[in-house]
Amino acid sequence: MGEREEVKLLGTWYSPVVARAKIALRLKSIDYDYFEEDLFGSKSELLLKSNPVHKKVPVLIHNNRAVVESLNIVEYIDETWNSSRPSILPFYPHDRAIARFWSAFVDDKWFPTLIATTITKSENAKAKGMEEVGEGLLLLEDAFISISKGKRFFGGEVIGFMDICLGSFLVIVKARENLKGENILDKSKTPSLCKWANEFLSDDTVKNVVPEIDRVVKFMREFEAETQTRAS
Amino acid sequence: MAKKEEDVKLLGFWASPFSGRVKMALKLKGVSYEYLEQDIVDKSALLLELNPVFKKVPVLVHEGKILAESHLILEYIDQTWKNNPILPQDPYEKAMARFWAKFVDEQVGPVCFKSVAKPDKGIEVAIEEGQELITFLEKELTGKDFFGGKTIGFLDLVAGSMIPFCIARGWEGMGINMIPEEKFPELNRWIKNLSDIEIVRECIPHREKQIEHMMKVAERIKLA
Numbered sequence: 001m002g003e004r005e006e007v008k009l010l011g012t013w014y015s016p017v018v019a020r021a022k023i024a025l026r027l028k029s030i031d032y033d034y035f036e037e038d039l040f041g042s043k044s045e046l047l048l049k050s051n052p053v054h055k056k057v058p059v060l061i062h063n064n065r066a067v068v069e070s071l072n073i074v075e076y077i078d079e080t081w082n083s084s085r086p087s088i089l090p091f092y093p094h095d096r097a098i099a100r101f102w103s104a105f106v107d108d109k110w111f112p113t114l115i116a117t118t119i120t121k122s123e124n125a126k127a128k129g130m131e132e133v134g135e136g137l138l139l140l141e142d143a144f145i146s147i148s149k150g151k152r153f154f155g156g157e158v159i160g161f162m163d164i165c166l167g168s169f170l171v172i173v174k175a176r177e178n179l180k181g182e183n184i185l186d187k188s189k190t191p192s193l194c195k196w197a198n199e200f201l202s203d204d205t206v207k208n209v210v211p212e213i214d215r216v217v218k219f220m221r222e223f224e225a226e227t228q229t230r231a232s
Numbered sequence: 233m234a235k236k237e238e239d240v241k242l243l244g245f246w247a248s249p250f251s252g253r254v255k256m257a258l259k260l261k262g263v264s265y266e267y268l269e270q271d272i273v274d275k276s277a278l279l280l281e282l283n284p285v286f287k288k289v290p291v292l293v294h295e296g297k298i299l300a301e302s303h304l305i306l307e308y309i310d311q312t313w314k315n316n317p318i319l320p321q322d323p324y325e326k327a328m329a330r331f332w333a334k335f336v337d338e339q340v341g342p343v344c345f346k347s348v349a350k351p352d353k354g355i356e357v358a359i360e361e362g363q364e365l366i367t368f369l370e371k372e373l374t375g376k377d378f379f380g381g382k383t384i385g386f387l388d389l390v391a392g393s394m395i396p397f398c399i400a401r402g403w404e405g406m407g408i409n410m411i412p413e414e415k416f417p418e419l420n421r422w423i424k425n426l427s428d429i430e431i432v433r434e435c436i437p438h439r440e441k442q443i444e445h446m447m448k449v450a451e452r453i454k455l456a
Binding site for chain 1: 285286297299300301303304305307308311312323324326327328330331334335368
């Protein structure tokens, strides 16, 4: 076998998109060195050098080449370590397109709508936003039923691309539910998604990789207080 | 085996760079298709049925399978028809192509057009900020005929449809010299190279019509 390949991951403990990269690496049983970035303090030399365009995490550095953006990283991991099971992306082009489509929906529409409800001061905008979040979850419920075909995950018996994409946001959703007493993932409206969420969060590749909900609740509380202090 | 035209349908809009790049990809692969021009203001029942989530063009229908979102459609086309590859084989090169393509659509497009049409901080600042972003692409092109190397690839289709034949028409209409040759020699050379390719020429909107269209878009941005 050759030298051990050098894999580094730059991230933050609380970032859901960093968790995506960690889950993918775990799925493929890849050893890596992890570097925690302080995004509120000063960004490391390595981060600025490897992601000069956006200066964000996650960054995967493999044999000295940097790959950025979480879903890019997940696809890169899948394609590079393609002989390691499981496959993260589905096999057929159409199934891949479907997985990528729903992840685009989550990243470009659903999650930003959810975040906007945290930031907005308008009660009206917040209510409208939360309604859209709920509608989005109904779409995702249907997508899950159709894609999973009765299995535990979007990816089938094992976690796949779509699971990683949506699943990485579950901790934030649950932390938000705790913090605000809201019911975002509603068992009566999206029962399959709720079941999937439990399966995902208790899976071995996810369990010790995503942050603990309590820790995120504390972080959100502190962040909110900080933001309000700065605003007043 | 001859492919019936009806096997592949493309719903698009003549001025849309997102539709344009899909046309280029299909042409590159030699795939016959039925084109259905859409009214993006008064959306058809078909469009709303095929893309209820985003309600946008382009939408590709292939043997009953529905594909939306231009980057995904390009990847699907590349994986389904194997001739004339669009994406690089190497996973790292592929990741870079995807990264820059997203950068073009999400940063370059909005900053270099919307901010220029409605310059909140003044036109000089808007141009400077736009040029800062475009400089990244200039660097990526150094020493290459195309982003894809010797032949056009994924990033050429995305950036090609978006920059020279879409937002640049807007710059022309507004009298803005966003990418002067002395500052962006590689990009200007790339645009010339692209314009020489028949596939590209056949899939880009008519120049004057596009300028007129982009000026209307700029007006809407100003009023928003």
